[in-house]
Amino acid sequence: MEKLVIDGGIPLCGKIDLQGSKNSALPVLAATAAVDGISVIHNCPDLSDVAAAVKILEHIGCKVKREGHTVIVDARNACGFEIPETQMREMRSSIVFLGALLSRFGKASVTPPGGCEIGLRPIDLHLSSLRSLGVSVCENGGILECRAENGMKGCHISLAFPSVGATENIILSALSAQGETVITNAAREPEIIDLADFLCSCGAKISGAGQSTVRISGVKGLTGTEHRIIPDRIVASTFMAAAAATGGKITVNGAVREHLSPIIPVFETVGCRTEFSGNEMRISAPRKLTRVKSLRTMPYPGFPTDSQAIIMAMLVTAKGTSVVTEKIFENRFRHVPELIKMGADIRVEDGCVAVIDGVERLHGAKVSAGDLRGGCALAVAALGAAGRTEIDRIYHIDRGCEAIEKSFSQLGARIKRERI
Numbered sequence: 549m550e551k552l553v554i555d556g557g558i559p560l561c562g563k564i565d566l567q568g569s570k571n572s573a574l575p576v577l578a579a580t581a582a583v584d585g586i587s588v589i590h591n592c593p594d595l596s597d598v599a600a601a602v603k604i605l606e607h608i609g610c611k612v613k614r615e616g617h618t619v620i621v622d623a624r625n626a627c628g629f630e631i632p633e634t635q636m637r638e639m640r641s642s643i644v645f646l647g648a649l650l651s652r653f654g655k656a657s658v659t660p661p662g663g664c665e666i667g668l669r670p671i672d673l674h675l676s677s678l679r680s681l682g683v684s685v686c687e688n689g690g691i692l693e694c695r696a697e698n699g700m701k702g703c704h705i706s707l708a709f710p711s712v713g714a715t716e717n718i719i720l721s722a723l724s725a726q727g728e729t730v731i732t733n734a735a736r737e738p739e740i741i742d743l744a745d746f747l748c749s750c751g752a753k754i755s756g757a758g759q760s761t762v763r764i765s766g767v768k769g770l771t772g773t774e775h776r777i778i779p780d781r782i783v784a785s786t787f788m789a790a791a792a793a794t795g796g797k798i799t800v801n802g803a804v805r806e807h808l809s810p811i812i813p814v815f816e817t818v819g820c821r822t823e824f825s826g827n828e829m830r831i832s833a834p835r836k837l838t839r840v841k842s843l844r845t846m847p848y849p850g851f852p853t854d855s856q857a858i859i860m861a862m863l864v865t866a867k868g869t870s871v872v873t874e875k876i877f878e879n880r881f882r883h884v885p886e887l888i889k890m891g892a893d894i895r896v897e898d899g900c901v902a903v904i905d906g907v908e909r910l911h912g913a914k915v916s917a918g919d920l921r922g923g924c925a926l927a928v929a930a931l932g933a934a935g936r937t938e939i940d941r942i943y944h945i946d947r948g949c950e951a952i953e954k955s956f957s958q959l960g961a962r963i964k965r966e967r968i
């Protein structure tokens with residue numbers, strides 16, 4: 549086990565390169581299983597979740613090679629269609645392998661996925677959509693046996709909620725379905741566009757990715773390609789919040805302005821200045837931040853649930869009262885008791901509304917990461933706090949943030965990783 553030890557209070561300053569997006573890399577890696585060829589994926593972040601995806605690819609018979617941030621997947625001899633529970637439980641996005649395997653082999657056996665405990669996270673939308681495509685889904689002793697051995701048939705699927713994972717699974721399954729599949733109320737996240745870009749470059753026919761209606765026309769097969777994963781907009785928001793919480797001034801290299809459009813107004817409201825020049829984004833923070841009256845998480849292009857904890861860590865020392873409402877996941881305030889240990893004044897109402905009365909300053913404490921983004925939030929809070937903070941269970945952070953201590957050290961923070 550490891551922990552982060554942070555001596556806070558230093559305004560962050562300098563330039564940092566943004567890692568590739570975890571939430572893009574994982575579905576793209578799953579999608580390589582649907583390709584009868586070699587996929588070369590650049591800008592793949594070095595994360596434990598990426599290692600878990602590689603393990604699944606190897607388990608089903610792919611040859612995988614890592615060269616720095618490039619992952620090369622040779623799926624020509626892949627033949628496995630069963631993913632064991634131990635591998636499924638490692639992360640939520642293991643469920644996206646279901647669509648890739650169905651598309652390639654017409655069958656898949658998986659178990660419900662694991663991942664951060666931020667809510668119930670059912671997969672009913674995934675399964676009902678697959679059934680609409682003609683997949684038979686049977687639960688047998690906790691294993692989901694999915695079969696479409698006579699092929700899938702394109703259809704119209706209207707999602708009750710624009711689920712990111714369900715949209716990805718439908719796109720993947722529909723690749724080999726007969727005719728056209730139309731998804732309405734599809735998720736519009738940039739990561740959906742990245743997945744569709746990868747697949748189209750392999751020969752898929754997908755239009756409308758990034759919009760509410762996505763059309764997929766089935767094709768005979770996919771061939772290998774080379775693809776570069778988009779930058780991680782959530783990690784960008786982590787660096788930005790850390791700059792804001794410490795009164796710093798940093799440049800994030802590799803940021804995509806459009807992807808950050810749901811969060812930039814929040815930073816401007818608290819008094820930060822942001823400026824883009826090409827793919828470099830500069831952010832400078834005032835001495836004291838101002839509250840955000842009301843912030844509510846929404847599907848893209850709304851404010852992202854993944855940035856909620858991280859932004860809250862910045863708001864706890866903003867002047868005035870901020871109200872943050874989390875409506876995407878039921879259990880995404882696990883960082884709140886930890887922030888309170890550091891001196892934050894937060895009251896949770898109805899389980900999903902956090903009322904934050906800004907305090908002058910946080911102080912260091914021993915805290916625990918309960919999930920990935922909540923853990924990043926504690927690091928942000930610690931960087932702005934007076935004194936020393938120790939964060940344990942940082943394996944959560946390592947699932948999505950590449951060597952967080954190195955990134956923040958590069959920006960002048962006093963932060964180190966220690967064995968417990």
Ligand code: UD1
Nearest residue numbers: 571641669670671672673674710711712713714854876877
């Ligand atoms: C993805 C992201 C995650 C992000 C989330 C929302 C990856 C690997 N993870 O997760 O970081 O926080 O999008 O932006 O990309 N739901 C159902 N039934 C379903 C599917 C989802 O009720 O079949 C509910 C979930 O419980 C949740 C909400 O829909 O309350 C959003 O989930 P979804 O968009 O599917 O998130 P994920 O794909 O799991």
